[in-house]
Amino acid sequence: GVTGSGKTEVYLQAIEHCLGVGRQVLVLIPEIGLTPQTLERFQRRFSVPVVILHSGLNDRERLDAWVAARDGEADIVIGTRSAIFTPLARPGLIVVDEEHDLSFKQQEGLRYNARDLAVYRAHLEQTPIILGSATPSLESLNNALNKRYTHLTLSQRAGGASHTQLKVLDSRDQPLHAGIAQGLISIMRSHLQQGNQVLVFLNRRGFAPAVLCHHCGQTVDCKSCERPFTYHKSQGRLQCHHCGASRRMPEQCSECHSHDLQTSGIGTEQLEQGLGQLFPDIKQVRIDSDAVKGKDKLITRLDEINARKYQLLVGTQILSKGHHFPHVTLVVVLDCDGALFSADFRAAEKLAQLITQLAGRAGRASKPGEMWLQTDNPGHPLLQDLINNGFAHFACQALQERKLGALPPYSSQAIFRAEAREAGLAANLLQQIRECYRPSVNAAKGQFIGPLPCLIEKRQGRFRYMLVLQSQQRAALHSWLKHHLQEVEALPLASKVRWSLDIDPVDLS
Ligand SMILES: [Zn+2]
Ligand SMILES: [Zn+2]
Ligand SMILES: [Zn+2]
Structure with missing residues (x-):
């Protein structure tokens, strides 16, 4: 529905x-x-x-x-x-x-x-x-x-509330303020002037997702994850969003010792600051896990929003989850480009769900709503399909693609994951697991993918690898898995390397 x-x-x-x-x-x-x-x-x-x-x-x-x-x-x-x-x-x-x-x-x-x-x-x-x-x-x-479930559809909004209109804003070559294209700022202004609420969505906490040296380009990285630290301005600290490690802002570049360190990219903290400069008279609230710690505080903020204490709402995906904002008439989504080119085959489904859920936050109580997606890829087929044909159509297309690729739900998957301080050990264990399963791969009509590095290759000093086993026959996959599991557990490496088996994985990171 x-x-x-x-x-x-x-x-x-x-x-x-x-x-x-x-x-x-x-x-x-x-x-x-x-x-x-x-x-x-x-x-x-x-x-x-x-x-x-x-x-x-x-x-x-x-x-x-x-x-x-x-x-x-x-x-x-x-x-x-x-x-x-x-x-x-x-x-x-x-x-x-x-x-x-x-x-x-x-x-x-x-x-x-x-x-x-x-x-x-x-x-x-x-x-x-x-x-x-x-x-x-x-x-x-x-x-x-497939008629395994009875399909009941509710296609009309109750109480005559109209659907939110989805539109794409081409941000190429547009001047940006606080990461928002000039054209969108005028649209926001007109909604705010009418006394309505505007929701700005950015799925990135902190002030900036990276700090880099203006002289040599080196980023300040978390050593154990080999990824850039996120800068949190309110705490004056750097934080790794993969392992949670935190440190002071360094004085100089670790490579060339230049003192010219600059932030790169925009997170919700910086967005809030920029919006404050663009709309100094408008009261705004930021909803993310840094600004709103604990369920009680979230509930208080949500109540205040619906009591119209704020006109501008800035936040991460917390805002997309089922809360109703009847006075929001405009939803702005910044930076959905990352998900368009993800290596995770579920990324498109997740993005389409997120966009559709966010659109559902606006335009209730009979106020028509609109939603703008700011992107450098306005012609991307996923965005175009979603805008022109809606989620149900997108989902049918996506199912066709999954069918062609023999991906879930047209096949079943299981993932062995391994992580170790030495990359070779984790990959080695998975290679041995693959050998355990190889003798009956044909009987199970099975297929291996990997071992290969996880999408997040390193976390907390451990290198992470995965091995996918899949089959178009679910029962065959499961008896295949069961049949060799004892051999896997008996592998000498299996007691040295941290590993797990995940049936029907939903996350490849
Ligand atoms: Zn953070
Ligand atoms: Zn440098
Ligand atoms: Zn880290």
Whole structure:
């Protein structure tokens, strides 16, 4: 269902039916999505006990909620991904809201995808399940098109609110102020003058993503990741966004000892400062994990935004996640060019989801909205398809491409990852793992990709490599994996090198 089409109302009516026959409901939501408004909406509608399970609870609170769910005292259980493991005395329905959201996948330790587990659990407990999204994952969309799932579509926005118009702004050869093209600044000004709110999206925290020597061009890099430090002006420090390491701003270049160090590129901190100069009379707020630490502060800021305390909203992807901003009439997306040329085959899907979700933030409450994408690649087929034909069409095209490339969901994947302080060791282990699996590659109709370096090749002093095993037959892939896993575990290198196996990976970084 398109954003604002009333998906929640559909959930609520299904829940009402389920409660009516004396069953419990489990509702899964993404990590950041749980706001008091969501909870309030459930409590206003149903006069039954509701418990919530999320990472912000202490052990006592979590235990109480868990027991209430298990004993059937709570009729509605709302929670983030780990809530999928909550036992229910009378299971009746599972709802997964924003099912495309990658926070449902736990990437470390016990790796699982709560959305996929929810589908399996509903199958085991023989209950219905609803997966909801304005921008469904290609995996779920494919299941719907194959009629494995029933496909229900909501194509109209509720309450007559109009769709946000998507437009591309060609920033080539345009003068930029604070990273914003001149043409966009006038558009922003006219929205602000009408008393509306404007949302400016930039997915990069900090003041500048790099500091470099004006004399020799050397960047100031994190030694253990071999990547440039991000400059955080408010703290006066450099921070590595890969490992979290932090240091003072150096006085001089480590290579040529020049004192002429300059920042390069723009992050949200600098954007906020630049917007303050462009629009000195407009109140603005920055929403990113540096400016807004903790759930309570985020909720306060979101309330203030909807009370129209600010007119300019600047922020990262936190702003794209399900929060409604009825007074925003203009969304500006800066710098989406990086994702257009990523080596991750899911990058296009993620960008299309992000853009569509952001567009859904604007133009509610019957105010027509517009959204501008600033890009140096205005003719890029992905952007053009999204603008002219919308997400559903984009998704069908993307599925065709996946089919041609035999990529998920038309094949299943598993990734062995290895990391070591010596690059050779990690690559070596994966090469040996490949040898373990090679004898039955044909029987599994399998295929190897790699070993090759991960997209982030080095982190915290460790070199990172991956080996992908894939097959168009899911069951064959899984028995192939199982069949040789003991040999892998018995490899002498396997006890020396940090490694993991990730089934259905969603992130190649
Ligand atoms: Zn940072
Ligand atoms: Zn230098
Ligand atoms: Zn680092």
